[in-house]
Amino acid sequence: MRRRSRKPVTAPRKLPVQARSARLVADILEAAVRVLEREGAQRFTTIRVAETAGVSVGSLYQYFPNKQSILYRLQVEEWEQTGATIDAILGDTTQPPQQRLRTMIRAFFHSECEEAPLRNALDAATPDYHAAPESRAKRERGRHVVRRFLAAAAPRATPRQRAHGAELVFMTMTSVGKQLSERRPTKAEVNRVADAIASMLTWYLAQLGG
Amino acid sequence: MRRRSRKPVTAPRKLPVQARSARLVADILEAAVRVLEREGAQRFTTIRVAETAGVSVGSLYQYFPNKQSILYRLQVEEWEQTGATIDAILGDTTQPPQQRLRTMIRAFFHSECEEAPLRNALDAATPDYHAAPESRAKRERGRHVVRRFLAAAAPRATPRQRAHGAELVFMTMTSVGKQLSERRPTKAEVNRVADAIASMLTWYLAQLGG
DNA sequence: CTAGGATACGAATAATTATTCGCGTTTGGT
DNA sequence: ACCAAACGCGAATAATTATTCGTATCCTAG
Numbered sequence: 001m002r003r004r005s006r007k008p009v010t011a012p013r014k015l016p017v018q019a020r021s022a023r024l025v026a027d028i029l030e031a032a033v034r035v036l037e038r039e040g041a042q043r044f045t046t047i048r049v050a051e052t053a054g055v056s057v058g059s060l061y062q063y064f065p066n067k068q069s070i071l072y073r074l075q076v077e078e079w080e081q082t083g084a085t086i087d088a089i090l091g092d093t094t095q096p097p098q099q100r101l102r103t104m105i106r107a108f109f110h111s112e113c114e115e116a117p118l119r120n121a122l123d124a125a126t127p128d129y130h131a132a133p134e135s136r137a138k139r140e141r142g143r144h145v146v147r148r149f150l151a152a153a154a155p156r157a158t159p160r161q162r163a164h165g166a167e168l169v170f171m172t173m174t175s176v177g178k179q180l181s182e183r184r185p186t187k188a189e190v191n192r193v194a195d196a197i198a199s200m201l202t203w204y205l206a207q208l209g210g
Numbered sequence: 211m212r213r214r215s216r217k218p219v220t221a222p223r224k225l226p227v228q229a230r231s232a233r234l235v236a237d238i239l240e241a242a243v244r245v246l247e248r249e250g251a252q253r254f255t256t257i258r259v260a261e262t263a264g265v266s267v268g269s270l271y272q273y274f275p276n277k278q279s280i281l282y283r284l285q286v287e288e289w290e291q292t293g294a295t296i297d298a299i300l301g302d303t304t305q306p307p308q309q310r311l312r313t314m315i316r317a318f319f320h321s322e323c324e325e326a327p328l329r330n331a332l333d334a335a336t337p338d339y340h341a342a343p344e345s346r347a348k349r350e351r352g353r354h355v356v357r358r359f360l361a362a363a364a365p366r367a368t369p370r371q372r373a374h375g376a377e378l379v380f381m382t383m384t385s386v387g388k389q390l391s392e393r394r395p396t397k398a399e400v401n402r403v404a405d406a407i408a409s410m411l412t413w414y415l416a417q418l419g420g
Numbered sequence: 421c422t423a424g425g426a427t428a429c430g431a432a433t434a435a436t437t438a439t440t441c442g443c444g445t446t447t448g449g450t
Numbered sequence: 451a452c453c454a455a456a457c458g459c460g461a462a463t464a465a466t467t468a469t470t471c472g473t474a475t476c477c478t479a480g
Contacts, residue, residue: 231427
């Protein structure tokens, strides 16, 4: 299956310099998404990705040191995108905090549900991604954004309380969003659950010192 | 890797009739748990399980039709145990509903965290377990228990509201519990999160018609 | 005590997979 | 037009794995 390799899985073997290789890398990443969505984590193989992309395995391995690196790259891109969305909504100071929280959770849940097959397969294919420093850094940044939001949402809380509150908001949001996405819910269901979660968290933050 | 087989993965190939084979089956299940805990889902192989159990692969395949059936059996046993605990706590009418909810969530979270390596590996090793009818039945029973509890916790809510409430309680509890367990938290952290979640859910149920 | 079913064994089988490597092709600068 | 580097290829390699099956051993009923 796998040869032993302790090299960092994220370091590319070679960087694309000509236009054709840049397109090749893009094609591979796009194909990887399609393979994950259509075949699932179990059937995510380098040969299948290469075939789907219309290139050969050898070409794939010229720009990705191993299979994991493709998956890691997709994970990073996923989180960067949703992270930016969260950041934008929570930082929109033209809205009152509770409105921001509700809007953000709705957006997050819908995003999770729309890309459910991809995200679930991606999570299943990268069982140790959470331990990776990249993942920890991304989530730390997410928690930081939420913590800054809490300065507005719970101004009278102590820093310690705010840290706990941010952790709770972040954890509840991400975990419920993930589980909800596994059920393939309707839009109405998503909104219902999102609003319930947002209401509970709003109440919690008010208790904390809103 | 795997030969095609469309037979139900849960049907045992043969039932143990003599004492030694009954012990063999027990040894295999016990070894499977240890392999999952110590090696993880990725390294869960039939040979490793057989070796750990001190038996041969051939013997293993005499009582389990395939690798999946071992994992499915462990999943079923896991959920039966925690399901019974939830049932007992929520049904204890000597306590007020909000107290029951808090106790149950604490117990559930601690149970999840204590067995985190096993549960996480088990989930990773059975990516399609949630689609299996056995799993759906177990969770349906769990939701039913929560729904019955809501009759006491939110007596003035409509049946529809109670159904939604039960879904929310169940989903929040299981998803947050799972995510929490992945962080290897201290007991104090577990209690803090459990109490926060319990408080939020209690407030939500009160809004619903407590 | 003994035969026949139950049990246990583990090397062999067959399939799958990640990754490599040598060779032919294309590209872009001069 | 030419050449060196970049690129692309895919059969070959090596490792791993689930599962089978022929054979040897054990247990128990009669």
